Amino acid sequence: MKCSNCSRDAIITVKWKEKSYCEEHFKNYFLGQVRKIIDKYGVKGEVAVAISGGKDSSAMLEALTHFREIELRPFYIDLGIEDYSMKLKDIAKKLTESYGLPLDIIDLQKEYGKGVSELSEKSKGAPCSVCGTVKRYLMNRYAHEISADYLATGHNLSDMVTFALNNLINVQLSSFRGIKPVLPGDQKFNLVSRFRPLYFLRDRETLVYVLSNNIPFSQDECPLSSGAPTLKLKSWVMRLEDYNPRALLNLLNSFSKIEEKMEIKDGELRKCEVCGYATSTRVCKFCRLLRRKTH
Ligand SMILES: [Zn+2]
Ligand SMILES: [Zn+2]
Numbered sequence: 001m002k003c004s005n006c007s008r009d010a011i012i013t014v015k016w017k018e019k020s021y022c023e024e025h026f027k028n029y030f031l032g033q034v035r036k037i038i039d040k041y042g043v044k045g046e047v048a049v050a051i052s053g054g055k056d057s058s059a060m061l062e063a064l065t066h067f068r069e070i071e072l073r074p075f076y077i078d079l080g081i082e083d084y085s086m087k088l089k090d091i092a093k094k095l096t097e098s099y100g101l102p103l104d105i106i107d108l109q110k111e112y113g114k115g116v117s118e119l120s121e122k123s124k125g126a127p128c129s130v131c132g133t134v135k136r137y138l139m140n141r142y143a144h145e146i147s148a149d150y151l152a153t154g155h156n157l158s159d160m161v162t163f164a165l166n167n168l169i170n171v172q173l174s175s176f177r178g179i180k181p182v183l184p185g186d187q188k189f190n191l192v193s194r195f196r197p198l199y200f201l202r203d204r205e206t207l208v209y210v211l212s213n214n215i216p217f218s219q220d221e222c223p224l225s226s227g228a229p230t231l232k233l234k235s236w237v238m239r240l241e242d243y244n245p246r247a248l249l250n251l252l253n254s255f256s257k258i259e260e261k262m263e264i265k266d267g268e269l270r271k272c273e274v275c276g277y278a279t280s281t282r283v284c285k286f287c288r289l290l291r292r293k294t295h
Helices: 023-041 055-064 082-098 108-112 116-123 127-145 157-169 203-212 229-237 247-261 285-289
Strands: 012-014 019-021 045-051 070-078 104-107 150-152 193-195
Touching (some): 012 203, 019 023, 023 055, 023 203, 045 082, 045 127, 055 070, 055 082, 055 203, 070 082, 070 127, 104 108, 104 127, 127 150, 127 285, 157 203, 157 229, 157 247
Parallel strands (some): 045 070, 045 150, 070 104, 150 193
Antiparallel strands (some): 012 019
16 A cells, blocks of 8 residues: 555554545654644643653654754653553653653652552552543643643543543543643642643554654553453543544534533632642542542
């Protein structure tokens, strides 16, 4: 199969575009999808980039190095999940070194006394939800502490659709909000603006991107997440485009429209009494998980 733009062999077919691309033209397409968001929302300045060692955040970091209006501050959260976290940390280091960028490391165990395995045992919560709470909290906190203009995360189109569908399936309409490429923050609540550079790119596209550009990444699955229901939902979501190549894009578009029609209640956010970061309850989920107390 040939590239739709030149005479070279194609490495991927992008169905919704009805095009096949060689390495170079796929890279143009990929960066173009990131550029769309940067231009539309005027993203610029200092961006804290959450690196996990997985394919998406590795692809995101490489992609963002192509945009001069952005200053990159990559960081890695060591969740203390035994060998898995160690291996991913090494990949994150290798990745950032290859672009001459320093890597900040937040060590959950060292800084807060407990790793994710221990926290999920203690709280009897599912490891993935404990992990999600910890990551969301520490990512925002890091970005706020370094006064970054944005916090960039590696969620791709397939992740966003899975997330939204999962919320609909569980009738969790409040967390259904915020399905946008860029979400404005709120300084009053120490909430940093969110930026999802891979919002328009599929799971398979980020995989082909890291492979074709020799970007360091790991395909290891988290040992605590095996059999997580969202993984099954995601593999189902990834097949939707066989039915309609625009299925994922159109779903997100519909979700956005539903979200715009949702009534937004004022005063839902408040400051955690322990740590001062945004929460909807008196003490935030992270502080409750760590059983931190008001002094
Ligand atoms: Zn080409
Ligand atoms: Zn708190």
